[in-house]
Amino acid sequence: MTTQVEYSEPAASSWKDWRLAESLRFSPLVLVLLAIMLLAVAPPVMFLVNASLHETLPDGSPGVFTLRYYQQLVSGRFFVPSLINTLIYACGSSVIAIFIGTVQALIVERTNTPGRKLAFLAAIISLGVPHVLYVVAWLLLLGRSGPVNELIESLLHQPQALDVYSLWGMMLIEGIGFVPLTFLLMSSVLRSTDASFEEAAMMSGASPLRAFGSITLRMALPALCGLTLLIFVKAVESFEVPALVGLAGNVNVITTMIYQSSRRAGAPNYGEAGAYSMCLVVILLALMFWQNNLSRHAKRYQTITGKGFRPRVIDLGGWRHVTCAVLVGLFLMVTVVPVSMLAFTSFQPFYGGVSMEAFGRFSLENYHALFGPGSFRDSILNTLILGTMTATLVVPFTALCAWLVVRRSPGAWLIDQIASVPLVFPAIILSVAFLDVFVNMSLPLYGTLLSIILASSVRYLPYGMRYAFAGVIQIHSDLEEAASVSGANKAKLFLRVLAPLLATTLVSSWLLIFLVSVQAVSLPLLLVGPGSEIMSVTLFELWQNGQVTELAAMGMLWIALMTCVSVLFHLLTRRHQLNV
């Protein structure tokens, strides 16, 4: 056991050798998990590495070896500005998301603010909004002819004062878009943090704010860093906001560069796109290394110990009206604005912005069209299977991996690194890679639903990892040590001790992966074949064909369905006393 090693640190002279030897040791379980993960992650990654290092022949097959794409990249006049933009954009949006999400989670998990439990429902509803529509809703609100600009114009007589097609606009929209995700993740962290430390601080005279700042947040630091990393990387690889907001304002980031270069010549050529993706991988690996160092000191942050713990709410007194107002404000911003925009559009004959005359055009036509003949009903079952299977594959697998990583099982650091790789590839390019993998397989997987499930599982592996990691890191190993001393083997340890303690985290992780995997568009786009249509792709086609109002109606139905799934889930878990 590694825990013993920590108590008998070797002499400083042999420290380096010891660390090297330690990092190269692998336990058999880790080896098996590594093998599975490599099998899943390596083929698409290899495809992209190959594409970036070989000339592409006209039929798309690799030609001679070349470094030209990397040379072009570095010498191109767009590379450095787009890299800088990417970093600013990702930093900005993760700061916004983490700040708002954490504040919301603190209020919900740690205070007696009235109506706080509704925040979960709100977050889940906003996760159900198709991302493209979410972005468009914000553009309508903040856009050149949107109500915000009109208000500024009438007050300050300055036409179009607000230019949303800029870096700050991108950061704002993307950041707010991530709030439901950070909120859900942070609240799962806070829920499994022992509140007795905060109580001790407050008994010693600290204000609630100070207790939050110097106790709660400090203890959640590794989990917070993990989340920041996740959001940061997610922003780096995001596509909708850079494309809809950034490109229109001539703000280039790396994903839009990849998009443009992969579509540039007509015939498929993924060399430049592959090279760009490799740059993203390098950035990610550097960040992962840093995070790995942080988790080295994991013990300091463990709060769930054998003593038993109770996450407790704090009575805010009169302040709870303030926090309630904050929650309502967030609810308006994160959920009500995009959803009501969607609802409004779904009753319109065409997509024409918000105005008094638009209210006069109210019609139910789009909802009639929904229930006519369409692939919609065929695809709904496929979609539910996709989400369920992806989440069910990813969650237990990542829980096991995260446990091994946090307990520093020999070689497990590599698991963490590999599991994060799929996160950094932009979905538009990962889709091409998976297409190539499946079409070349001897198994007839190409074009089937199963191929989409497998690709999604790889894609959302990092989400499961981050979620499980945040949960495990707070569970003190003394419980496992106690079980171990009492004769439990590793399997028993995991299933009987760790899994129940982690249950809350795992259940919310399942729901999150379900919700994000049924929404993805870019990834399944090329993998879908005749007969394996899924909802998100159908929605995307409606958007592409300009049937935006029909899309909004379908989006509303979709949100209703996702809300039902979430509520059902909530009820089920409550019956089994997993307070999610």
Add this chain to the structure above:
Amino acid sequence: MFFKPSNPRKNRLLQACAAMALSVAFMGAALPARAQEILTSRAPNREELLLEGARKEGQVVLYSAAIVNQALRPMAEAFMKKYPFIKLTFWRGDTEEIIAKLSAEVRAKNVVVDLIEGTGVGELAVESGLTVPFYTPAVEALPEMYRDPRGNWASTRVSYFGIAYNPKLVPPDQAPKTYDDLLDPRWKGKLAWRIGTSSGTPLFLTSIRLALGEDKARAYFEKLAQQKVINFGAGSARTLVDRVIAGEIPIALNIFAHHPLISKAKGAPVNTQLLEPTPSTAGTMIVPKGVRHPYAAMLLADFILSPEGQGIFSKAEYFPVRPDVPPLDTLAPVVPKIAGVKELFVSSEQLNRYNESSQKIFEELFR
């Protein structure tokens, strides 16, 4: 099993794979030669041979860029009504996605698709060596420019391109009527075009190069670059028109001329203006190399070009290639011949030949 075991298409795919494995094992290279024979057959009993072969194949897969509900589904239903022994399945994608999927399938020798239909896919796929020649007697009914003498592709529908403007932001009497009007300083920052696809900026730039010649075109582009045209990157030409309707963008260049008309009929604040000359292109169909159901594919090709198939396209608000099938009355105003505007037909071959150099011009001046 993860997938629905009862899914008939899935089973068929498995069967198809098994059948292919068997046929490869037993017949070696004999099949491709036979497939080519029927694809280009001009035999008097062609129809009979096709029916007999298609009956054995029992299925056909179409990849198309056409809209699902209005075009592809009715097309599939009508085809299967006419040939109840063939099951037609389809997948819809953009040109770039179709090419990506097609090239991956051909490279892997795992060709699922039997017939491909879309704008901009024709010559590109032919030059990349992803297709085989074919012949359908239906092309005889088409004008010369919609046919490929080498038989690599056949046109299926026509598109006309114009500008869309929002009359609330651009009064109709002041809307640009010529290419030169676009250079008016008052439109600075108010024009947008669609990037990231061959029917976007490359088509616009190519058509001007074809119309004006390289030198004049270059001078024009340099002036146009001063206008700071907005690069619209996410979404189809149709979604760009939606941005115009929403009032986000006053004028969109190089959009499908009929899209604004469709929305205008519903009361949306948008209008089309044709510029002189009006660029037009034709959507094409091609047959992939290694096609698995050549007989059924040819029946489908015949059907798409038949008056019935073209009528379905027409009803779905596309412009048919057959002169004997008229476009919808509501869309007629953007047909250059009817509007009295000069048309500039940009062939699939020209579009492909000029694509790379037009992209370069775009990157140099407009990005």
